[in-house]
Amino acid sequence: MRPFIIGFACCALSVAAHAQKTLTIAAQSEPTAMDPHFHRANSNNAMLRQVFDPLVDFDNSGKIVPRLAESWRIVDDLTWEFRLREGVRFHDGTPLRPEDVAFSFARLPNVPNSPGSFASAVRTVSEVKIVDGRTLRITTSEPTPFLDAELTSVLILSRQLHQNATTADFNSGRAMIGTGAYRHVSYQQGNQLSVERNPAFWGGTVPWDKVQIRFVSNAGSRVAALTAGDVDLIDAVPTQDVARLEADPRMAVFGTESNGTAYLFPDSARERAPFVTDNEGRPLVPNPLRDVRVRRAISMAINRQGIVDRLLAGQGTPAEQFAPPIAIGRIPDQPSIPHDLSRARALLAEAGYPQGFRMSIHGPTGWFPGDTDVLQAVAQGMNRIGIEARVEVLPTSSFFSRATNRDFAMFMTTYASNLAAITLQQVVATRNPAERMGPFNRQHYSNPELDSALEQALRTMDPERRDALTAQAMRAAIDDVAVIPILYLKVNWAGLRDRVRYEPSPSWYTNALFATPVK
Incomplete structure (x- = not known):
């Protein structure tokens, strides 16, 4: 019976491994830091949106859509009201509250050594008033027609969890606790970022159990990794390789x-x-x-x-x-x-x-x-x-x-x-x-x-x-x-045709949120 039992166990492990959907990406640019408020750069914004959420966001058609806020409205020229989704929690179980939004706004101008601050996103915000457990009113010092568009750049942190968090705490992983679709696993500067599915994500089940993003600055190396099948998806496809990859029946190119x-x-x-x-x-x-x-x-x-x-x-x-x-x-x-x-x-x-x-x-x-x-x-x-x-x-x-x-x-x-x-x-x-x-x-x-x-x-x-x-x-x-x-x-991405589809982002965002498995 022993050989049969061993064989059955191996078979079970194989099935479990096959059921686990893992996405591996080779990305050109690594974040300059993992602090969501450190640097207003595409590579940072893209990576961190997997772990943290804004109140609202642009979709890939350029429309502003709900994220942590289920609705929002202009009360008058100086007042906006946002209503948070019910039951949203950070990855450790801490509930999202309106106070967290106020804390996040206040933190933006106070991140040391920022090479590109997010503070301008809230430059006219003069007061954040908590109306109730899910509602906040934002008063601005002057009419601000683009406030909702500006807030798409602000990822929301927890006052309870992040009040004393430094950029170093985010880089080490200690403070990498968000509300997003994926939970932080590890980050190796200059090497890779690993995240895993958040089973309690407010947006429902996401398709990938694990995501590994390798930072590969050399264009030829990214293409070689894809053609060898070592990664499922690459970004920043070299311009001279777009036509060649489009002609390869194993590959799919996603551009916009x-x-x-x-x-x-x-x-x-x-x-x-x-x-x-x-x-x-x-x-x-x-x-x-x-x-x-x-x-x-x-x-x-x-x-x-x-x-x-x-x-x-x-x-x-x-x-x-x-x-x-x-x-x-x-x-x-x-x-x-x-x-x-x-x-x-x-x-x-x-x-x-x-x-x-x-x-x-x-x-x-x-x-x-x-x-x-x-x-x-x-x-x-x-x-x-x-x-x-x-x-x-x-x-x-x-x-x-x-x-x-x-x-x-x-x-x-x-x-x-x-x-x-x-x-x-x-x-x-x-x-x-x-x-x-x-x-x-x-x-x-x-x-x-x-x-x-x-x-x-x-x-x-x-x-x-x-x-x-x-x-x-x-x-x-x-x-x-x-x-x-x-x-x-x-901008162009390329992936293995039988493994992944990608919705190309006009904002150049490379992350698992736009990727779906083919099977």
Whole structure:
């Protein structure tokens, strides 16, 4: 009987293992921290949404949908009311209460060393009043038409559990207790994140019992892992591999136009900028990037269509303004930015730089597919008009801290939002920490004309008037070349056709919430 019993036990274990649905993902970017309020970055937001929830969220069609709040309404121009779902609990059994929402809002501006604060999401919130055990009223200091959209970025913590939690506590896993569909298992910085199904999830049963997300920054390694069957899904599919994987019967590619813009941010604020010299290598004062003609010349030197067609194999769209086509409130029918080397050289000469100058431009590596190649193409265009440009790329872990420290004369990064006004408010509104304006304005750009129109837009409840004011602010940014938009990104995932389907996220979110098993 012994061999039979052993065989039966092995068979039972095999069946149990087969019944367990495990999803393995190879992701390009790891979080900069596991603290949900540390860094307003796509990689952080994507990973942490598996464990924590916001009150409301954008779905992949751009509609705001309920999450921890089952309903919400505008009471008057200064008052919003949110009603929480009944019976929601954190992973340790602690019930969700309105006080937790108030605590989360209050924590946002107080996270030390944040390279991209969430505080602007609640910048106009003056009071959170607890109405009853499930209802809260939010009073704002001014009309805030985008409050629900802003709150999609705020993941809710527990006052009881997280009152004294530090970013280190989240990184170690001690504070990784949320209300989300998956519970934290382990996190190894630079290596992987493991989560498991939350059996008490308020949203019902999720399809995966276990999820392992491996951080693989090298694009070739991600594709190799997928084709070998070592992972079920990869993100940031290299642009040159999209067509090949689409043609492979074993693979499925899931792509969508994103809400993100890749852009250059020149330092036009300081009289002297780092990494800018004359042609003999001497520091150049005044900073040539302060002259709008120089910024416009750099923009005109970029062959945006060539970058999209040749470097990105069509996986993107040339940008003509800061906000992408998916964004509400962008300028309709804005003309494209011309690629005109002759005019760019003339502008440099008009600005007093007929022989050009030297500078380094910086960017993150492994942030989006082809990012280093795009930055090299930008530098090539600058060289063609007489600016001797050198490219330096850094890992994201150090790049964003250095950009925030104003270590660069000009850098490339991305910003993603479904709202044009929020894009402007986050990146090019005059930086004002007290008012929580311009948190991603890392170059301290300032334009009173832009600020005036934008501030009106952000407190205008009438949609038509608001869109007109947003367009006015966007035109001010365009005319002054506040930033230099390069392209709107298309994002792609690829998976094993017989294992997983993926609902592509315009916000670039890679996580188990958008993945379903094929069988």
